[in-house]
Amino acid sequence: MNIVVCIKQVPDTTEIKIDPVKNTLIRTGVPSIMNPFDKNALETALQLKDTYGGKVTVISMGPPQAKAVLREAISMGADEAYLVTDRAFGGSDTYATSYILSQAIKKLGGFDVILGGKQAIDGDTGQTAPSIAEHLGVTRLTYILDLKVDGDKVLARRQVEEGIETIETKFPILCTATKESNKPRYATIKGKLASFKAEIPEITLADIPGSDTAKMGLKGSPTKVKSTFTPQRNSTGVKIEGNSPEIMADSLITKLAEAKIL
Amino acid sequence: MSLLYTDEQKELLALVREMAETEIKPYVQEADEKGECPRELFQWGFDMGLHMLEIPEEYGGTGLSYETTAMIFEELAKVDAGYAITFVTTFVALRNVILAGTKEQGQYFADKISAGGFAAFALTEPGAGSDPAALRSTAVADGDEYILNGTKTFITNGAISDVFVGFFKTSPEKGHRGISAFIIDADAPGVTVGAHENKMGLRLSNTTDLIFENVRVKASAMVGPEGSGFKLALNALNLSRAFVATLAVGIMQRALDESVKYAKERKQFETPIIKFQMVQAMLADMAMKIEASRCLVNNTMKMMDHGIMVQKEGAICKAFVSDCAQEVTSNAVQIFGGYGYSKEYPVEKLMRDCKVFQIFEGTNQIQRMTIANVLDKEYK
Numbered sequence: 001m002n003i004v005v006c007i008k009q010v011p012d013t014t015e016i017k018i019d020p021v022k023n024t025l026i027r028t029g030v031p032s033i034m035n036p037f038d039k040n041a042l043e044t045a046l047q048l049k050d051t052y053g054g055k056v057t058v059i060s061m062g063p064p065q066a067k068a069v070l071r072e073a074i075s076m077g078a079d080e081a082y083l084v085t086d087r088a089f090g091g092s093d094t095y096a097t098s099y100i101l102s103q104a105i106k107k108l109g110g111f112d113v114i115l116g117g118k119q120a121i122d123g124d125t126g127q128t129a130p131s132i133a134e135h136l137g138v139t140r141l142t143y144i145l146d147l148k149v150d151g152d153k154v155l156a157r158r159q160v161e162e163g164i165e166t167i168e169t170k171f172p173i174l175c176t177a178t179k180e181s182n183k184p185r186y187a188t189i190k191g192k193l194a195s196f197k198a199e200i201p202e203i204t205l206a207d208i209p210g211s212d213t214a215k216m217g218l219k220g221s222p223t224k225v226k227s228t229f230t231p232q233r234n235s236t237g238v239k240i241e242g243n244s245p246e247i248m249a250d251s252l253i254t255k256l257a258e259a260k261i262l
Numbered sequence: 263m264s265l266l267y268t269d270e271q272k273e274l275l276a277l278v279r280e281m282a283e284t285e286i287k288p289y290v291q292e293a294d295e296k297g298e299c300p301r302e303l304f305q306w307g308f309d310m311g312l313h314m315l316e317i318p319e320e321y322g323g324t325g326l327s328y329e330t331t332a333m334i335f336e337e338l339a340k341v342d343a344g345y346a347i348t349f350v351t352t353f354v355a356l357r358n359v360i361l362a363g364t365k366e367q368g369q370y371f372a373d374k375i376s377a378g379g380f381a382a383f384a385l386t387e388p389g390a391g392s393d394p395a396a397l398r399s400t401a402v403a404d405g406d407e408y409i410l411n412g413t414k415t416f417i418t419n420g421a422i423s424d425v426f427v428g429f430f431k432t433s434p435e436k437g438h439r440g441i442s443a444f445i446i447d448a449d450a451p452g453v454t455v456g457a458h459e460n461k462m463g464l465r466l467s468n469t470t471d472l473i474f475e476n477v478r479v480k481a482s483a484m485v486g487p488e489g490s491g492f493k494l495a496l497n498a499l500n501l502s503r504a505f506v507a508t509l510a511v512g513i514m515q516r517a518l519d520e521s522v523k524y525a526k527e528r529k530q531f532e533t534p535i536i537k538f539q540m541v542q543a544m545l546a547d548m549a550m551k552i553e554a555s556r557c558l559v560n561n562t563m564k565m566m567d568h569g570i571m572v573q574k575e576g577a578i579c580k581a582f583v584s585d586c587a588q589e590v591t592s593n594a595v596q597i598f599g600g601y602g603y604s605k606e607y608p609v610e611k612l613m614r615d616c617k618v619f620q621i622f623e624g625t626n627q628i629q630r631m632t633i634a635n636v637l638d639k640e641y642k
């Protein structure tokens with residue numbers, strides 16, 4: 001099984017600061033991490049490989065420092081990693097980014113499954129991965145919990161508001177993973193050592209000839225940010241339920257930790 | 263921190279720290295109280311590959327240097343030294359089979375560990391602690407087999423191991439030259455796990471008696487030539503002393519981390535106690551001892567990486583560091599005051615955990631005899 005995972009390097013914070021003049025994210029002084037939902041997508045990919053065999057390729061579009069998250073993916077067990085990078089790609093919105101990534105995935109050759117996180121914790125749009133499916137014309141399944149392969153059929157369980165939906169489809173597919181999909185594995189020491197030495201080739205504009213440059217970069221991005229503001233917080237209560245005080249306390253601590261309050 | 267770490271070492275340490283803090287630390291207090299460590303906690307270590315860090319790649323290991331391996335184990339020991347020593351004991355046994363045994367023996371042993379197994383060194387007996395020549399366990403040749411009999415005590419990983427390196431007298435009349443080492447499968451008929459030791463500290467580490475009753479092993483299970491067991495045991499001790507010292511550094515660092523944090527928070531006379539000179543002196547002394555200890559361990563590891571026999575240096579390292587650890591952990595309890603004496607707070611455990619470091623792998627009195635014996639020879 002050929003699996004491609006799209007990952008993004010994001011600032012490690014839930015409090016995004018926005019440059020009031022340029023209307024872009026301020027990244028200085030904030031440590032960068034692999035987008036947590038992309039880590040769930042990578043874990044899904046690694047589990048598929050563990051069960052059915054195959055190859056896991058990770059790609060990321062971004063500046064050279066995004067290689068750090070690609071190395072991290074290798075340390076967790078990804079086989080290959082590519083950085084999609086070019087001056088011409090700078091300033092791309094989700095439409096342009098998904099177009100460029102789809103071109104890069106085409107260049108990498110055949111695939112059965114493309115995976116990504118349900119959204120990135122910086123932009124929170126949740127558009128890029130599903131749009132890749134549109135550009136490539138493949139089946140798109142968002143918020144999947146797991147995938148089972150049965151001959152040429154794929155059974156996917158999706159988390160939807162009403163409950164869990166089971167969908168049967170065929171390869172190739174694009175799926176987005178959520179926090180509920182799994183608990184991402186730790187890197188191994190051997191994986192870390194491999195990641196230090198790993199070659200991470202770059203895919204530039206020159207590597208995707210025939211692609212439409214009018215759909216790339218700032219000029220190829222239909223999204224225009226008109227203004228940015230910090231939304232007013234409307235605090236709503238969350239009811240924590242459970243069979244015992246211990247379970248409820250654990251659940252509370254987990255939620256507080258996730259919200260980075262603890 | 264006293265050492266210059268490479269970027270790669272920093273990344274490895276961050277990974278191990280994250281795992282240990284997230285997956286192990288929350289369960290340590292309960293495991294310490296019960297005196298046991300659940301297998302699933304060790305599984306995290308196996309999954310990460312902490313069981314064969316310094317074992318050469320040809321045996322399925324990671325091939326790290328002793329130096330980097332020690333840094334990783336210091337990190338683990340900050341969370342729990344008993345957890346760490348379970349893996350240390352395992353790879354020290356394997357390393358010594360690789361060093362002293364045949365390629366086949368090394369591979370056999372490595373495969374058991376690689377698959378997620380533990381190993382133990384079965385040397386100490388009720389009547390033979392510091393004096394291995396007094397071993398009473400026997401190995402009697404019978405055709406192409408040996409029949410092993412004897413009782414071993416204080417065996418780290420005794421009940422959880424898949425394979426042992428056991429020490430038996432093949433020639434009882436020859437004293438320490440009559441000792442031979444054997445590889446023994448834990449499930450061999452006649453091997454029984456005896457009483458579990460209810461220890462003062464290092465309670466996540468499994469310690470038991472082992473009883474060998476007419477255990478038959480192939481002659482090919484002998485590690486090294488007949489009568490070389492004592493030498494093998496001493497070589498193993500050279501290695502393990504430096505590694506237990508790194509665990510003691512981890513315990514001390516934890517003690518300092520907790521103490522500084524507490525001293526900044528705890529107020530008396532409306533002042534954080536870290537502002538009082540008496541407390542400052544204690545913290546500074548703790549930091550000095552830790553830095554010196556870490557440098558000593560690091561230097562010993564580097565010497566071992568260069569293939570140098572660290573008979574004297576290993577003894578100096580182990581005795582110095584474990585002596586420092588008593589003072590550092592005792593002062594941590596002192597800084598915490600009444601709370602330090604309570605099991606509600608983490609420092610009393612550190613004091614309990616570190617005492618045995620003056621005792622095992624050769625008592626610190628024996629270490630000083632070793633150091634002085636080498637000095638005696640050096641100045642001839």
